Amino acid sequence: MPKELAVHTTDIPGLLVIDIPQHGDNRGWFKENWQREKMVAAGLPDFGPVQNNISFNATAGTTRGIHAEPWDKYVSVATGRIFGAWVDLRAGESFGKTVTVELGPDTAVFVPRGVGNSFQTLEDNTAYTYLVNDHWSADAQGEYSFLNLADETVAIDWPISLDQAELSEKDKNHPRLSEVEPLAPAPLxxxxxxxxxxxxxxxxxxxxxxxxxxxxxxxxxxxxxxxxxxxxxxxxxxxxxxxxxxxxxxxxxxxxxxxxxxxxxxxxxxxxxxxxxxxxxxxxxxxxxxxxxxxxxxxxxxxxxxxxxxxxxxxxxxxxxxxxxxxxxxxxxxxxxxxxxxxxxxxxxxxxxxxxxxxxxxxxxxxxxxxxxxxxxxxxxxxxxxxxxxxxxxxxxxxxxxxxxxxxxxxxxxxxxxxxxxxxxxxxxxxxxxxxxxxxxxxxxxxxxxxxxxxxxxxxxxxxxxxxxxxxx
Missing domain, CATH: 3.40.50.720 (NAD(P)-binding Rossmann-like Domain)
Known part of the structure; x- marks a missing residue:
């Protein structure tokens, strides 16, 4: 039986996990990856996405992050599976709080502004997709925050050891949590x-x-x-x-x-x-x-x-x-x-x-x-x-x-x-x-x-x- 649409809270305020109904037969499967009316009614914020991005990852072990960006994100998987890890980099009591979730095509995660986002692919040929509610802008670079994937404080238990994973040089050199300036909320x-x-x-x-x-x-x-x-x-x-x-x-x-x-x-x-x-x-x-x-x-x-x-x-x-x-x-x-x-x-x-x-x-x-x-x-x-x-x-x-x-x-x-x-x-x-x-x-x-x-x-x-x-x- 496919999952029923449901929205679940997590230990990070505003970070939500969404169960997505996935319907399949001998031809494959179908899902409504983003359905505003139903998902808002289920408890997802009406965050108004304006851009849809796809990250294709050829091999298992590809690891990206941890990036906190000045917009909300809706993360899902089209094919394959990922281990997702999110760290709250916003100023406040939950700074440094971590949540991990394994995502396949039947699960999505809503990531609020300022929460660091990262993932590791568990299968070859994984297509990771995300909706965002702002367009990328060079003017926004000062509103980003980054955390090292290997930070000892948050101690993410990566399924594939980072020394065996595929990482970019930038991601290898992000700062530790003690060096991260907490992100302030968006201004009024x-x-x-x-x-x-x-x-x-x-x-x-x-x-x-x-x-x-x-x-x-x-x-x-x-x-x-x-x-x-x-x-x-x-x-x-x-x-x-x-x-x-x-x-x-x-x-x-x-x-x-x-x-x-x-x-x-x-x-x-x-x-x-x-x-x-x-x-x-x-x-x-x-x-x-x-x-x-x-x-x-x-x-x-x-x-x-x-x-x-x-x-x-x-x-x-x-x-x-x-x-x-x-x-x-x-x-x-x-x-x-x-x-x-x-x-x-x-x-x-x-x-x-x-x-x-x-x-x-x-x-x-x-x-x-x-x-x-x-x-x-x-x-x-x-x-x-x-x-x-x-x-x-x-x-x-x-x-x-x-x-x-x-x-x-x-x-x-x-x-x-x-x-x-x-x-x-x-x-x-x-x-x-x-x-x-x-x-x-x-x-x-x-x-x-x-x-x-x-x-x-x-x-x-x-x-x-x-x-x-x-x-x-």
């Missing part, structure tokens, strides 16, 4: 790294020791895709977090602003989505409550699948960007509202007014919850690090729904000033004499149930504000 690309959210993402990535590339607007301007479409080895990235956007909501209502908003939030995001999907890497895209019209009755919250109905140019351009991102097979859309982070924000503006003796007029008919960038960045990295289900998530701080006027009063009290100095006003009255006024959603309350169900609980915004000021309120 943070787009918009100089914004409030981008700076917080970089801060948390650094604290976690997670490799990243910070791209400011000077390095990756969403509105100018031609300047960056070929600037990165996209397949060498772990994923992209897009924290950049055109956010001048009122300026977007002008002819120039409208063009700029669509260039960054729609056309630029479409280009970013295209490269992410072609590279087979996840794209995290930060969106906004402005994709809704805010007409939901007060007391109700917007669910992730609520219909898009933006009121102004900014919301329309962000909604268009969302639609482009939805076409990416591996994507997260993270909608948020009322973002507060390092630098100029509503809290800092109210604090400054309070300290300067200015009594502000603040709208009291727009409802929502603030989002501190610490929580927003934490939620984004939670989704990425835990391989959460792809799709759309809402993230704001939790707690009571408030108005902008309520929040202003809280800031005044937190800084030792009277909340009575804040004068509530309707949105219509506030903007009555303002040109290029962008319509705002009255109800910006986002349902948090999905992000909470994923295992991330945003802080209550009152608690977050206490920590922001580092004092009791």
């Amino acid at each position: 690309l943070v787009v918009g790294a100089n914004g409030q959210l981008g700076r917080e993402l970089v801060k948390q990535l650094e604290a976690a020791g997670t490799p990243y590339i910070a791209a400011t607007r000077a390095e990756l301007d969403l509105a100018r895709p031609d300047s960056w479409a070929s600037a990165y080895r996209w397949r060498s990235l772990r994923g992209i977090i897009n924290a950049a956007a055109y956010t001048a909501v009122d300026q977007a209502e002008t002819p120039e602003g409208r063009a700029d908003a669509w260039a960054a939030n729609a056309s630029g995001v479409t280009a970013l989505a295209r490269v992410a999907d072609e590279a087979g890497i996840p794209l995290v895209h930060v969106s906004t409550d402005y994709v809704f019209d805010g007409s939901l009755p007060l007391g109700e919250e917007y669910a992730e699948d609520a219909p898009l109905a933006p009121l102004g140019v900014y919301g329309q351009s962000k909604a268009a960007g969302e639609l482009a991102v939805r076409a990416v097979r591996r994507h997260y859309i993270v909608r948020t509202s009322w973002v507060m982070g390092e630098g100029k924000n509503f809290i800092e503006i109210m604090k400054s007014l309070a300290e300067r003796g200015v009594n502000p007029t603040v709208v009291n008919d727009q409802y929502g919850r603030p989002t501190f960038t610490e929580d927003l960045a934490g939620a984004i990295l939670h989704l990425v690090e835990n391989n959460c289900e792809f799709g759309t998530y809402h993230v704001s701080n939790s707690g009571e729904v408030v108005t902008w006027a309520d929040l202003a009063k809280t800031v005044f009290e937190a800084t030792g000033h009277s909340a009575d100095r804040v004068a509530p006003v309707t949105t219509a009255k506030y903007f009555a004499e303002v040109d290029n006024f962008a319509p705002r959603p009255n109800n910006s309350v986002l349902s948090l149930s999905k992000i909470i169900d994923s295992g991330f609980l945003p802080r209550n915004h009152i608690d977050a504000l206490k920590l922001y000021f580092n004092k009791q309120i």
